[in-house]
Amino acid sequence: MNEVASKSTAAARSSAQIRMDSLRNLLKVSEFVIFIVVIVLLIGGALINPRIMGVENLKIITRDTAILAIAAIGVAFPIITAGIDLSIGSIVGLGGVLSAFFIMNWGMPIFPSILLALLVGVVIGWIHGLFVTRLNMHGFLITLVTLGVARGGILVITNGIPITGLPDEYTYLGQGYLFGLIPIPVILCVVVAIFAHYLLRYTYIGRQIYAVGGNIEATRLSGVNINARVVLCYVISVVCASLVGVIQAGRLSLGHPATGEGFELLAITACILGGLSLMGGQGTVPGILVGSALIGVLQNLMVMLNINPYWHKIVIGLVLLAAITFDYSRRKQN
Amino acid sequence: MNKEPLLRMTGITKHFPGVQALSNVDFEIYPGEILGFLGENGAGKSTLIKILSGIHAQDQGTIWLNGQEIHPRSPHDAQNLGISTIHQELALAPNLTVAENIFLNREPRLALGRVDFARMNRAAEELLHDLGTDIPGNKRISHLTVAAQQMVEIAKAVSHSANLILMDEPTSALSAREVDALFALMRRLKERGVGVVFISHRLDEVRQIVDRVIVMRDGQRVGSLPIAEASEEQIIRMMVGRNVTVAAKADAAVGEPVLEVRNLSGYNGVEQVDLTVRKGEIVGISGLVGAGRTELVRLICGVDRLRTGEVRIDGKPVKIQSPADAVAHGIGWVPEDRKLHGLILGMSVQENSSMAILPRLSNWLAMIRPQKERAIAEHYVKALDIVTPSVSQTVRNLSGGNQQKVVLAKWLSSTPQLLIVDEPTRGIDVGAKSEIHRLLAELAQQGIAILMISSELPEILAMSDRIVVMCQGRVTGEFTHASATEEKILTAATQFLTIANSPN
Numbered sequence: 001m002n003e004v005a006s007k008s009t010a011a012a013r014s015s016a017q018i019r020m021d022s023l024r025n026l027l028k029v030s031e032f033v034i035f036i037v038v039i040v041l042l043i044g045g046a047l048i049n050p051r052i053m054g055v056e057n058l059k060i061i062t063r064d065t066a067i068l069a070i071a072a073i074g075v076a077f078p079i080i081t082a083g084i085d086l087s088i089g090s091i092v093g094l095g096g097v098l099s100a101f102f103i104m105n106w107g108m109p110i111f112p113s114i115l116l117a118l119l120v121g122v123v124i125g126w127i128h129g130l131f132v133t134r135l136n137m138h139g140f141l142i143t144l145v146t147l148g149v150a151r152g153g154i155l156v157i158t159n160g161i162p163i164t165g166l167p168d169e170y171t172y173l174g175q176g177y178l179f180g181l182i183p184i185p186v187i188l189c190v191v192v193a194i195f196a197h198y199l200l201r202y203t204y205i206g207r208q209i210y211a212v213g214g215n216i217e218a219t220r221l222s223g224v225n226i227n228a229r230v231v232l233c234y235v236i237s238v239v240c241a242s243l244v245g246v247i248q249a250g251r252l253s254l255g256h257p258a259t260g261e262g263f264e265l266l267a268i269t270a271c272i273l274g275g276l277s278l279m280g281g282q283g284t285v286p287g288i289l290v291g292s293a294l295i296g297v298l299q300n301l302m303v304m305l306n307i308n309p310y311w312h313k314i315v316i317g318l319v320l321l322a323a324i325t326f327d328y329s330r331r332k333q334n
Numbered sequence: 335m336n337k338e339p340l341l342r343m344t345g346i347t348k349h350f351p352g353v354q355a356l357s358n359v360d361f362e363i364y365p366g367e368i369l370g371f372l373g374e375n376g377a378g379k380s381t382l383i384k385i386l387s388g389i390h391a392q393d394q395g396t397i398w399l400n401g402q403e404i405h406p407r408s409p410h411d412a413q414n415l416g417i418s419t420i421h422q423e424l425a426l427a428p429n430l431t432v433a434e435n436i437f438l439n440r441e442p443r444l445a446l447g448r449v450d451f452a453r454m455n456r457a458a459e460e461l462l463h464d465l466g467t468d469i470p471g472n473k474r475i476s477h478l479t480v481a482a483q484q485m486v487e488i489a490k491a492v493s494h495s496a497n498l499i500l501m502d503e504p505t506s507a508l509s510a511r512e513v514d515a516l517f518a519l520m521r522r523l524k525e526r527g528v529g530v531v532f533i534s535h536r537l538d539e540v541r542q543i544v545d546r547v548i549v550m551r552d553g554q555r556v557g558s559l560p561i562a563e564a565s566e567e568q569i570i571r572m573m574v575g576r577n578v579t580v581a582a583k584a585d586a587a588v589g590e591p592v593l594e595v596r597n598l599s600g601y602n603g604v605e606q607v608d609l610t611v612r613k614g615e616i617v618g619i620s621g622l623v624g625a626g627r628t629e630l631v632r633l634i635c636g637v638d639r640l641r642t643g644e645v646r647i648d649g650k651p652v653k654i655q656s657p658a659d660a661v662a663h664g665i666g667w668v669p670e671d672r673k674l675h676g677l678i679l680g681m682s683v684q685e686n687s688s689m690a691i692l693p694r695l696s697n698w699l700a701m702i703r704p705q706k707e708r709a710i711a712e713h714y715v716k717a718l719d720i721v722t723p724s725v726s727q728t729v730r731n732l733s734g735g736n737q738q739k740v741v742l743a744k745w746l747s748s749t750p751q752l753l754i755v756d757e758p759t760r761g762i763d764v765g766a767k768s769e770i771h772r773l774l775a776e777l778a779q780q781g782i783a784i785l786m787i788s789s790e791l792p793e794i795l796a797m798s799d800r801i802v803v804m805c806q807g808r809v810t811g812e813f814t815h816a817s818a819t820e821e822k823i824l825t826a827a828t829q830f831l832t833i834a835n836s837p838n
Contacts, residue, residue, distance in 0.1 A: 203700035204692035211689060214678035221637070221675050222689040222744065223661025281680050 031275050031287040038293050045301045052304050059183055065296030066189035067247055071263060072270035072288050073196045074240025077233035079271055080200075082213045082280025083132060083139030085234065087124070087146035088241035088267055092260025094150045095121060095245020100163040100255030103170065110170050118242050124150070125238030129231030139234065147264070154257045163255035174251025185247050192240065197285035209233060213280025241267075262313070269320040270295050277327060295319070338401060340365045340529045341386075341417075341498055346395035348381055350731060355381040356553045359395070363498070363529040368520055370540040370561065371533045373550030374573055374735065374765045379533050382550075383500050387419035388412040399498070418496035420487050420504050426475045433458035433471035436490045461489040466515025479624045480507045480670075488516060492523070499523065500531045505539060506760050509622050509789070517543050535764060536790075537566055549573055574765040588799065589613030591649065592752050592783035593665075595634065598643035602629040603807040607643075611752060611783040616774065618798030619787045621827045626807035627787045628670055631754050635660040635667050647752075661690055666745030668738075670756040670787070676741035677729050684711035684725040686740050690748040714743035719769060735766035742770070746777070753777060756787045771797060791820050803827050 046053040071088055078085045095117050102113035124146060131142040176184040200206035208229050211219040220226045244263070249255045274291030276283030295316065302312050343361040356378045363369045373379050384390045386397070388406035397404050399415060406412035412419065426435045433454045434441070442450040442457070455471030462469050467485050475483060484507045491499055505513050520530050520543060534540055540547065540561070547564060549556045549572040556572045595609040603626050611617045619627045632638040634645060636654040644651055647663045654660050660667070669675035677686055688695055688707045695710075696702050711725040718739040722732055729740055738758070745753060755774065759767040774797065778784050788794050794801055801818045803811035803826035811826025 198701075202702065204696045204702050205700055207685065207692055207702060211678050211681065211685075214680045215674075218675050218678055219689070221635075221657045221667065221669065223658045224689070224692075225656075225658050281678075 031284070031290050034273055034294050035290050038290065038297050041294075041297050041301060045297075045305065049304050052301065055181075057300065057304065059177070059181070061296050061300045063183035063185050063251075064299065065293050066183065066185040067244055067251075068266055068270055068296055069189050069289050069292035070185075070192050070247070071241050071244045071267040072274070072292050073192055073285060074237040074244075075264070075267045076196075076271050076274075076276055076283055076285075076288050077209065077236045078139050078143075079268070079276050079278065080209055080213045080280055080283055081230055081233050082216070082278075083230070083233070084268070084278070085128070085139060085143045085237040085241075086264050087128070087143040087150060088237065088244075089260045089263040089265075090147050090150035090154070091121065091124065091238050091241035092245040092248060092263045093154050093257060095242030096249030096252075096259050097154045097158055097163065097245070097255040097257060098242075099170075099246050100166055100249050101157055103167070104163050104165060104255075110167060114246050117246060118239055121238040121242030122235055125235035126231060128238065129227075129234040132234065133227040133230050143234075151261075158255065158257045160257055162257065164253070166249065166253055166255070171250045171253045174247045174249070175253075185251075188243070188247065192243070193285050193289060196236075200285060205229065205232070210281055213282070265313075265320070266295055266316065269316060269323065272320060272323045272327060278324075337364050339363060339398075340367075340400065342398045343382070343386070344396050344398075346382065346385065346397075347393045348378075348385060348390060349393055354553050356385075356392075359550070359553070359555050361548065361555070363531060365497070365527045365529055366524050367546065368524055368530045368532055368544045370544035370547035371531050371550070372540065372547050372569060372573055373556075377550040377573070378553040379550055380502055380733075381553075383419065383421075383502050383531070383533070386412065386500060387417060387421075413494055413496070416494075416497045417500065418491035418494045418498070419500040419502070420484075420491045421502050424480070424483050424487055426483055426486060426490075428476040429474065431455075431472050431474055432462070432469055432478070432486050435475055435486060436461065436493055438490075457493075458489070461493055462486070465489055465492075465512075465519055467512065481509060481512060481624070484508055485512060488519075492519065496528065498529045498531070500533075502533045503535070504532075505534055505536065507789075513539065535767065537569060537764065540569075541566070570764055588615045589781065592647065593634070593785070594646040594649070596644045596646070598630070598633055598645065599641045600629065600633045600638050601641055602626075602632065602638045604629050604633055605807040607804075607807075607809050609785075609802060609809070611785050613751075613781050613783055614778050615799045616778050616784040616786055616797055618794040618801045619785065619804060620789075620791070620794045620801055620823050621804035622789075625804040625827065627804050628756055629807070630804070631667060631756060631785070631787065635665060635754070661748065664749075664751040665754065666690070666748055666750035666752070667754045668741050668745055668756060668758060670760065672734075672737050672741050676744075677737060679730040680728060682726045682728055683715065683720065683722050683732070683740055683743075684708060686729050687711040687714055687725075687743040687747055690744050710747050711743070714739075714747060718743055718746075718773065738770075739766070742773070750782065752783045752785065754785045754787075757789060758786065759788070759790070759793060791823060794818075794823070795820065 042053060051057055071092065075085050075088055098120060099113045099117040102108040102116055103110060108116070128139065128142050128146065131137045132139050173184055178184065178187055200209065208219065208224045211224065212226050212229055216226060245260060248259050252259070270291040271283065271288055272291070273294055274283060274287035274289070276287070298315065298319065299312065302315060339362040341363050343359070346356050346359045346361065348356040359378065359382060361382060371379050381390065385392050386406065388408045388411045391407070404415055406415060406417065409419070427438070436458045437454050442453045444450045458471035462485060465485050465488060467482065469478065469482050469485065475486065478486070484504060488504055504516060508516065523530055532540070532544055544561050546558060546560050547569060548558045549569065551573060589612055591610050591612050593609070593611040595607060598607045599605050607630055621627050629638065633640055634654070636656045636659050645654060646652065652663055654663060673679060678689070684707060688710060692702060695707050708725060714720070715722060715725055720736050720739045720743070722736060729737055732740065758774070759770055774784055774786065786797060795818055799815050801813045801823065802809055803823055805827055811822065813822060
C-alpha cells in the first residue's frame, strides 16, 4: 500500500504537458497549416509571375474563392451530419438557368426571378431531406439522383442553348465591385459565411447539427428533432448552390447549360481541406473559407503559370486525396 | 509463489491528453492463476489491459512473457503471442453469424477455399455448450441479446487456446447461471495452466473465483493480496482510499402518481404491462436479460410504437410518439448502453450535459448562452463528482463511470419529473456505484419519480420502494420493499422459463 507516489509532482508534470500539447495542437489544426500553404503558394507564385500578386489578379482570386466558398459552406451542412450532397454541381447549373429563364422567357423582374430560383432550391433540398430522414436513405444516393435529373432538367429548359441577353443589374451580381475594389460575390460570401458561422457556432440548432453527426441515436434520444435538423441541412446545401448558380450566370452574362459541371468535387474538396470529416460531427466555417481559398489560389496559379488546363482536374483530385489521407492518418493516430 | 511469472510488466507508464492513465505500474500473473484486477473506474485497469492486448503502446515500461520481452503492436500480434482479450465493449461483427465471428480469419476450409460452414457451426456450438449456453452457431450476432453476445465473445477468446486470457468485466451483462458456467470454464482453464486476468466490479464474484488480487487507484498500483487474506472491507479501502457502506434508500414521502401505464403492449414483445410510479418513489424493474424491460422503456419514451394501452403523466393521458415528446413531458432516460445511446463521444462534458435542454438555454436568436451552459455543466461535474480536467474535456477521454455520470448530468439538468435509469451502475466501480445509489435516493427525496431497471438483485432490493418483475414481456410479480426477497424475485423472473427453456 506504500506504492502510491507523491501526487503533487504528477499533477505538476501533467499540467506542463498539457501546455506543450496545446502548442502542438495548434500545428495539428489543419486549417492553420492550410492557411500557411495558401500564403506560401501566393508568394512562391509571385516570384515566378509577379502579376499573381497584382490587384487585378487578387480580385479574380477572391471572387472565385468566394463563389466556391458559398457552395462549400452549403455542402458542409449535410457533411457535418455525416451525409453528403452530390447534387450541387447540377444545382449550380439549374439555379443560373432557371433565374435567367424566368427573366428572359417569362419577363419576370430580376429580384423575384432570383428568389423563385432559390425557392426551387428549397423544394429540392427539402425533398432530399425527406428521403434521408423518412427512408433512412444515405444522402449520397438521393443527391446522386438529383445530380443526373437536375442536369437533364436544365437541358429540357434550355434545349441545350445558353440563355443570353441578361440585364446589367443581373450580371452585376457576378461581375460588379463595391468601391471598384471588392467583388460583389465576396460580399455575398461574407453574408453567407456570417450566417452559417452564427448558426453552427452559436445557436442550439447548430449544436444539434453537430450532435447528429456525432451520434444520431443519442441525439434523438435526447429529445432533439433530428429530422428537422437534417432536412434543414439539405435545404441549406441546395439553396447555397442555387445562389452560386445565379452568381455564375451573372459572371458569364448567360445561363449556360453546362455551368457547374464538376463543382461538387471542388466544394467537397474545399470542405475536407477545411477540416471537415466525412464521418460528420466536425468542421468550422473559417476552416471552409481557408479550404476554398487554397483551391481558388491553386486554380488561379495553374492559369497564371500556364499549366495545361487538361491537368487542372488531376491536380485538384490529388489535393483531395492528400487532404483525405491526412484526415484518415490523423484519425488513425487517435 | 516462487514460480516464474507467466507475464510480468514493470514500470508501465501511459499518458493520454490531459490524463495520466498509468504511472510506473508493475503487474505480474503466474501460470494457472486467476488474478482479480481491481480498482475504481479510471484507475487504469482497462488501459493496462489495452496495452497488453496491443491496442495502446506504453510510453515507458517493459513486458515479459515467459521471460522474454514482448512488444504487442496490434491485437493480432497479442493473439499470436497467446494473449486473448475479452473487452468491456463487445467487439463482434453484428452482421456475421456466431460461428463466423468465433472463427473469423481461421475458418475451416473445404476444397477451393470454400468455408466448411457445417463444421464451423458445430465447433462453435461445442465451445458455447462448454460455457453452458445453447446458442445456434448460424445465428446472426445482431439477433442475440447482449448477454448471449458476451458468451460468444468469451467462446471466441477461449478458442484461441491462449495461455493468457484477459477478461475486462465479462460478467456485467450475464445472468447468474451464465456466470456460474463462466466460472466453471475459468477453473478448467486454470487447471490447464492458463493465466486469467479477471476484472469485475462485483466483489462477491471476485471472492468466489480469484486466487489473488491486484488493486489499482488513480493510475497506480496500490497493492496485491492473496484473496484468502483479504477482507472485502480491506479491498474496498484499497480501491477507494476510504470506507464505503452499501447505500440503502431512505424512505421518502411518496406522493401522487407521475407515470401510470395501463395495458401497454407493443410490437417489440411487451405484453399488457401495468405500472405506476409515484412522486418520490423508486420502482425497480427486475428480470433476466431479455425479459422486455428495456423494451418497456422504449415504449414509454416513444422510441418504439405502441400497439395498445395508455400512458398517463400526472394523471392526464398523453401520446408520446417520439423521444422529443418524452422529454417535453419531463421524462429523462439514462439508457443501458451509454456509448451507443447516451453520449456523443466526440463532444465535451459541457456539450453532452446540455444536450437535452439546449432550446431552454438559448435566447430569442437561438443563441446558446455560454456562461449559463458552462455553469450548469460545472454544477453537475461538482455535484456528481465527475473526474475530468475541465468541462471542455472530450467525453471519449473519460472513464466508463465518469461517462455514465455525464449521461446522468444530461438528464438531471433537464429537471425531469420522471427519471428512468437502465442498469445505472453497469460497469461502474464500487465507489461510483454507491455514489449513484445515494444520488438516486436523494433525487427521489426531492420528489422525482424514479424507474430503475437493474439486473443486480442487491441493488434492486436495497434501492426500490417497490419491485416489479418482468418475464417475456409481461409483469410476473410485484413486491413491496419489505416483502421482496431474492427467491421471490427469481421465481417470478423465471416463471415462463421453467419448461420452455430450462438449462440443458
